[in-house]
Amino acid sequence: MSESAAKGRPVIRGIDASGACPVEYRFAHARGGNRHLTVVFANIHAPDDYGWATGVLDNLRSNILWIRDRFDGGNTYYLCRNGDFGVEQSVIGLIQKVVKALGLTPADVTLWGSSKGGSAALYFGLKYGFRNIVASVPQLRIGTFVRDVYPRTGRHMLGETMPEDTVRLLDSVLTDLLVSEANPGAHLYLVSSPQDEQYATQIEPYLGLLQQYPNFNFLFNESPHITGHGKVTQRNTPPLLGIACLLVEGISPRLGVTRHGYEEPDADRSGITEFLTSTSVVQDRLAPPVVTMPLPQEPLPVTGVVLTGRAPGAVRVSIWKNGEYLGSAPVGAEGDWTWRSERSWSTGEHTVRLFAVDRSGIQSPRTDVTFTTSDRTTVPDAPDITSPERYFDAEGARVVLLPPLLHTPEPGQQLLATSIRFTGASNAATHVGFRENGVLLGSCPVAHDGRWLWNADHDWLPGTHTVEVIAANEAGEASPPATLTFAVIPVPGQ
Structure with a gap:
């Protein structure tokens, strides 16, 4: 560099x-x-x-x-x-x-x-x-x-x-x-x-x-x-x-x-x-960090901007904007990271540049992420995925995978039966499964950057539905479920 x-x-x-x-x-x-x-x-x-x-x-x-x-x-x-x-x-x-x-x-x-x-x-x-x-x-x-x-x-x-x-x-x-x-x-x-x-x-x-x-x-x-x-x-x-x-x-x-x-x-x-x-400090052998949240076009608040993602093999992710150092995020044992901004952002579009750093100081190629901030938007806090507590549940049992992050549908949203699509992110998982009342509805793979999408081609009855979303890895280990409740309304004319 x-x-x-x-x-x-x-x-x-x-x-x-x-x-x-x-x-x-x-x-x-x-x-x-x-x-x-x-x-x-x-x-x-x-x-x-x-x-x-x-x-x-x-x-x-x-x-x-x-x-x-x-x-x-x-x-x-x-x-x-x-x-x-x-x-x-x-x-x-x-x-x-x-x-x-x-x-x-x-x-x-x-x-x-x-x-x-x-x-x-x-x-x-x-x-x-x-x-x-x-x-x-x-x-x-x-x-x-x-x-x-x-x-x-x-x-x-x-x-x-x-x-x-x-x-x-x-x-x-x-x-x-x-x-x-x-x-x-x-x-x-x-x-x-x-x-x-x-x-x-x-x-x-x-x-x-x-x-x-x-x-x-x-x-x-x-x-x-x-x-x-x-x-x-x-x-x-x-x-x-x-x-x-x-x-x-x-x-x-x-x-x-x-x-x-x-x-x-x-x-x-x-x-x-x-x-x-x-011998350059920037080496392709260390993969650039991927950003799993926010999704493209997803608005963020002007205060409390949160970015999450994956950077396997790194110890931290460094975040910059127009040559100004904004901060860094420690990378957890499973390659996950979360960065919470303490600054106040102007409304509109922002592009930040990130790179991963490993234990010897090698830096990855750069990743640019663009997001839009709005003073009318609030988002829930992201989980602290670098905390040791993430590996244990309330009873002290080890949790290998976190529950997946759910982006769509939004809780309580009303949807037509023909236009239901689940999206989200899951770190360290290879696929995500969906079930309702103990019945498996389907599954989808997790992309290399942690994102997943499932088009729910399922016979949805009108009314309220509660779906459990579970992440799993190649070893067969599964996360605790993330639960989502939404409503299905009849398709007009049917």
């Missing part, structure tokens, strides 16, 4: 679910055919767990891949969850797929991040051989830091008890790479400050190891305006962006100009297009 960054640069969202942990990402194509990739990691306070994603990088000419640090609901430094480094393998898998799809090599890549994002940039850059690494105020002893400073993140990464051996392991992942001088040809750009309260424990002890790298560049800012960790990156954003722009153009500031005009306007984009399409 495409969206726009703060300055209007088109951004594509996706999820790479090929690894052990689904990895959410945002991607922006290069400008002017630039042949470079900037990979951006998030700091601890990044909005929505995407770093530098508010438009600040919009002037970079490179391709940009933002990776979200949200795995099982928490931050992981892009490394581990409960001590399992499956997160790392999934993240590097995504990066390598994008590099390959763009027809690039690790020499054409810059890894970028601040704070925990800087730690990730250093780790992945050194371990996996990427050419350029820009890291502002990273933590190099990650285990001790998350245990002592961000224990919630520490428990998420290391396990509830944060065992000491796992803390030590996480402390060593970066320092071991530096000791072994992994990726010695990397161009390292590290930003820090003595005003950073983390400098003495997280940076200074390891400067000797970093200085072994021939292409190590240290931006040390002693400005009195820096008042703490977060201010270091903020104060150094202009030079950081300057470095990034030079790296994108193939220029390494320490070594001078190594390559100019790193552009290929006519480059084949088929590889990255295929990858973005296959």
Whole structure:
């Protein structure tokens, strides 16, 4: 799904679910055919767990891949969850797929991040051989830091008890790479400050190891305006962006100009297009939600609009109107959902757009539903089909299927014997049966969207009739009956 960054640069969202942990990402194509990739990691306070994603990088000419640090609901430094480094393998898998799809090599890549994002940039850059690494105020002893400073993140990464051996392991992942001088040809750009309260424990002890790298560049800012960790990156954003722009153009500031005009306007984009399409956040494998109520042309009140439907495989249905988010509806265990609007609608026709979302964040194609509101219309409340009580009757017995919703005839309506038609909706059912005084009158199938229709070709006697309507599924399980009473009047001339 495409969206726009703060300055209007088109951004594509996706999820790479090929690894052990689904990895959410945002991607922006290069400008002017630039042949470079900037990979951006998030700091601890990044909005929505995407770093530098508010438009600040919009002037970079490179391709940009933002990776979200949200795995099982928490931050992981892009490394581990409960001590399992499956997160790392999934993240590097995504990066390598994008590099390959763009027809690039690790020499054409810059890894970028601040704070925990800087730690990730250093780790992945050194371990996996990427050419350029820009890291502002990273933590190099990650285990001790998350245990002592961000224990919630520490428990998420290391396990509830944060065992000491796992803390030590996480402390060593970066320092071991530096000791072994992994990726010695990397161009390292590290930003820090003595005003950073983390400098003495997280940076200074390891400067000797970093200085072994021939292409190590240290931006040390002693400005009195820096008042703490977060201010270091903020104060150094202009030079950081300057470095990034030079790296994108193939220029390494320490070594001078190594390559100019790193552009290929006519480059084949088929590889990255295929990858973005296959990992798009919108996937056909999740069916779009269906709406079972209201029926077409059925008027709704201006207050208390209720939509119901089915979205099997989803955890929620998201509802929008003209690009405005209206709300979402949780999806029950059987795939049913109900949404009640709290807003007041103007009278007339309205179209809302819905999509389903599954547990991994995949979105379905869109469904548009149009309805008309009237200030002269009232409708009964829809049942709360997501409530646990829906599975039990008043005596505590389990109810597999809800009674079907009845749309026509209306209660008490007078009908000609030749024009009786039953319509309604039934979630999780395959067919609906009709009986009167214990006698089966007929049945009809339930469509895939939950709606059903039965033309009642039956010898109806004039007078009042009470019909029970029962939903059933393929297993033979039946719902409690829904009861409808209406009157049949003689056909004129007969």
